[in-house]
Structures are given as C-alpha cells and as structure tokens.
Amino acid sequence: MDEEETGEAAARAVVERLVKSVADISTISDFRQAYKKQLSNLSRRIKLLAPMFDELSDSKAPIPVDVLRSLVSLQASLHSALDLLRFGSEGSKLFMVLERDEIMKRFQDVTVQLEQALGGISLEKLDISDEIREQVELVHAQLKRAKERVDLPDVELYNDLASIYNKNTDHASADPAILHRLSDKLQLVSISDLKQESLALHELVAASDGRDPGENIEKMSMLLKKIKDFVLTQDLEIDTVTNQKVPSSDVKPLVPVIPDDFRCPISLELMEDPVIVASGQTYERQCIKKWLEGGHDTCPKTQLKLPSISLTPNYVLRSLISQWCEANGVEWPKSPFMPISPSACSSSEHANVDSLLLKLSSPSLDEQRAAAGELRLLAKRNADNRICIAEAGAIPLLAGLLNTVDPCIQEHAVTALLNLSIYDENKRRIISSGAVPGVVHVLRNGSMEARENAAATIFSLSVVDENKVTIGATGAISALVSLLSVGSPRGKKDAATALFNLCIYQGNKGKAVRAGLVPTLMGLLRDPAGGMVDEALAILAILSSHHEGKAAIGAAKAVPLLVDVIRSGSPRNRENAAAVLLHLCGGERLQQHLAQAQECGVMGPLQELALNGTERGKRKAKQLLDRMSRFLNLPKQFEVQAEVSTAPGEQSGFLASIFSGQ
Known part of the structure; x- marks a missing residue:
C-alpha cells in the first residue's frame, strides 16, 4: 500500500470513528433532572453533526491533512462528550448535585473542546453540501455561545442536599420537609429508584480502581439512607398505577407469598x-x-x-x-390491559376499547375485521382516543394483523396505526412493536388504499430522526419508489412525502438512488399535468447532494429540464432546480454540465433569478454564475452582484414547507 492509499485509509478510519461516536451519543436520551437542560442541548448539537460525517463517509474526495488533524481533535472531543453524557444519564444523582462544580467544569471543558475543534476545521475544503456546511456553522455558533455562559443547576436542590450532607452522623436529625423535597426533585420515590441510586454510588467506588474514594461517597451513602428511611417510614406511599403518593391508610396490607x-x-x-x-x-x-x-x-x-x-x-x-x-384477597386491576389515565378516556370508553382488543385476538376474521375497523375510526377522532387505544395494548395486536390474508383487515390495521401515530408518543410505540416490516408488506402487497395509508404511516413515523434509520433498513424505500411509479395520484403524493422525509437522512440517499428513484422523479418532472413537479424537484434537491444521486441525475440528462424550470417555474421550484444544477456542476463532469446548461440558455434565467428569486434562489443562482464565469471564461457582463441571505437552516425549512399539509 503506497503513502496515498495509507492516508486515505487513515482518513476513512477517522470518519468511521466520528460516525460511531455520534451514533453512540444518539442512543443516550434520558438525563438526570438536575442537568437535563444542559446535557440535552449538548446531545442535540452533537447529533446535528451526523449529516456532515455521513457525507464525508460517502465522499470519494480526499481530506486535506490539516483538516484531518482537526477531525482527529474533534473525535477526541466527542469521546469526552460521550463519557459526560453517559454519566449524566446513568450516574449518581446525589453526586451530580453535590459535586456540581466538578460536573459544570466537565461540561464547560467538553463544550470548549468541541467549539475549538469545530472552529479548526476548514469546511470549505471538505466535500460537503452547502446545507450541511451551514448546519455545522450553526452548531459552532451555538457552542461558542454556550461556552461563554454557565447555567447552574437547581440552587435550592443543592442547598437542601448540602444541609443534610454536612450533618456528619448517621443519626443527625433532618428536616422532613427537606427530605420530602429531595425525594421528589431527585425522583427517589420508590424502592426501585433507591436501588438504582445505590448501584450508581457503588459504580463510583468501582471506578476508583481500588483506590479509597474518600469520605464523600460514604457521606452520600448515609444521605441516601436518610432519604430511603424517609420514603419508607412516612405516611405517604407510592401508588404503583398512578405513581402518585397516597395516604398509607389506602395501601393494602401485605399480600401472601406470590408464586x-x-x-x-x-x-x-x-x-x-x-x-x-x-x-x-x-x-x-x-x-x-x-x-x-x-x-x-x-x-x-x-x-x-x-x-x-x-x-x-x-x-x-x-x-x-x-x-x-x-x-387470596389481593386487590389487582381487573382490566386485561394496561391501566389508562382517567383523563385519556372515560370508563365506558375504556371498556369499549378493551372489548375491541379482545376481538382483535379472536380467531374469527369477522370479529377481527369489525374490531379493526372500529379502532381505525376511534383513533381518527381525537387525541384522547389515540392515547387510550395505545396504552390499552392495541399496537402489537394491530401490527400482528398487517400480514393477514384478509385485505379489509389489513387495510383497517394499517390505517389504525396511521391514525394512532399522529400522537407523538405512539410513534415510538409503533417502532418498538416491530410493526414497520408489516407496514412495508402492506405497502408492497395491499390494496391501493392500504398502500397509500402504509406510505403515509411511514412518513408519520419518519418525522422522528432516529426512525429514519430504522425504516430505511426495512426495504421501505424500494416499496415507496414502486408506489411513486404506479400509484394513484394520492398514492404518489403519500409516497413522495415519505421518500422526502427518509432521504433527509444521508444514509438513505444511496438506497433511494439504487432503488431507481431518480428515473421515476425525472418521469414526474417531464409530466407537469401529473401535479408532482414540486415534490419531484424537492426530492431531487436532496439526492443531488449525494455522490450516487448526483451521478444518477446527470445520467438521466436532467440539465435541459432543470434549465426550463429555472426559466419558467414557480419561485420555489426555480430555487430547487438551481440547487440541483449547482450540485451537478460541482462534480467530475462539472465542465460538461456547465457547457450544456449554457447551450440551453441558462444565463439569462440565472441572472434574473439572482436578482429577483427567493433568498435561497438568489444565492444558488449567484454561485452558478460565478462557477460558469470561472470555468467557461465568460465575459464580466455575466457576473451578478446580488445581496443574498445565508441564514442557517433555511433550506431544510423550505423543503419541508411543500409537505406541510400532511
């Protein structure tokens, strides 16, 4: 292996580590209450870097040595951030509050490291899209602001803990009101909570590698014992259904030995x-x-x-x-499903849902069909019904019906899941139930209405960024491309919205191109009467930032069509067409595409767009004009000075706007 190949291998390894670090950070979502705001913001900012690493992973362009050194520094910063976020999710709640100076110092150190590492990267030297560059610049600006301010955690919580912590003996009296506040704020309200905190303290001891952790951990253990004694001896107990405290007189006597x-x-x-x-x-x-x-x-x-x-x-x-x-005289919920909050639905509605779920499990197709149809309608009506139905355990049962041979049951089941997914918490439940492969099965094999609703379900679920990865791995993209080709007008719209959303994730773009999405989009672009030009251009704008997408669009002879749109399309379509053309004119066939665009008469429309288009359209048009002047040696009269906005995030907001009615 020569020196150049060795350098490329090293660069790929660095990028792979960056991708993995962000993926590891993305799995951490539940942070300790005292630092929830700070750690959630840090995690969110880091996850916004994922598209840059994905584009670098897909790119074949070499990474300059100075940029590679900065990326190595960024990787070290991400490693420190991962350690902090993990501790913020799993570490001792007592330690995190009492040692707030140490925790805040770690937080500030990580923020500074990330900001400096990002600041040292010359983004213009990387093969990444303009939109991703703007997003990284936004993250850098946010980190720069974050390192200049310190948001201290709950001061009252710290003072309450410190007041008891500083009482040296195990038998020192503690104010019950303070213990009550600590129990609530630290969320140490059950035996399970107390056990987890005890384990977290033990982890601190284990992490000391056998060294004496000092008296601090011992004092924290004594403090935890006081909170535990308070929780166990007070006349307030935890209701396991509502998780609310109730008088001990309402708590039933000890039950017999449970089998x-x-x-x-x-x-x-x-x-x-x-x-x-x-x-x-x-x-x-x-x-x-x-x-x-x-x-x-x-x-x-x-x-x-x-x-x-x-x-x-x-x-x-x-x-x-x-x-x-x-x-044995033990009180126990009589409902065969999860207890539901009274605010979600009335007892009669609850009983009705329970009855319908029993019918879903019936061997009778008629009962399954009727129950699935009723649940579909109930889930369509209001949010309370969606909560009630999901918490009653309907989602796994509906998912199990997606592979039924009865087309009517299949259609009711997938549409019920679509309606349930409107409530955000249900999106997670549907993904966790393993329903996506069944939805894809309906998307491929169901009736046309069932396929349309399956596509809409995928779009609804993919609103959550993490779900884009899960869905993309199930074969959903190729099934959506098929529906986009042969579906009804509504089916094509549903497929397009789902594909648009999935292709925002860099890892899905290659899958979409290999599934034949680009020729299908070009067909829609050539048929204005079909009413799909807006959607086709929006998706092409996303795919053109991917090297496979760029190659496929170029092979589809898209330049003349793009020039026509820039000349006479709607304002939004003109800016999208300019964005696609700009990406095409930035690759290996740069001069060929530039010359072809010039032959098609693009100069006049570009000049007009640079002066009178949308803000993003102006910027794309000016970049194209600059590129044409530079590579085609055009006279100065073609250069246009247009004042344009470079507001971060403007592209993604625009692209999403054409689907805002879904």
Missing part, C-alpha cells in the same frame, strides 16, 4: 400486565419496555438476542394471576 411464576423476572413484583417477548419469556409490560428502550436487544432472562421487539399480551397467565388474587 414465582407470577413475578416479573425484572422487578420481582406481581405482574399486572404480563407480556411475552420473542424468546418466549414473560415480563411485566412496563419493565420490559424500559429494558428495550434502554437500547437492549436481548432477553433479560436468557440473554438471547431477540429477533423482534414485539410484545404479546399473556392472557392465560393474566387470568391465572387474577384467580390467585381473588382467592
């Missing part, structure tokens, strides 16, 4: 809503959901990798638990 099979293997408590995972083991729904949402993909009991993360209600076990509770 092991009735206990959740995670919490060791009596199961109220047992569900079966793909390994065949049964867990309490809330416990296994928390496990899965924590990024685990294995069965906690068997440690085997789960082929899917769907949860199936265990009605037989629930019935046995119900009988045991009745025989």
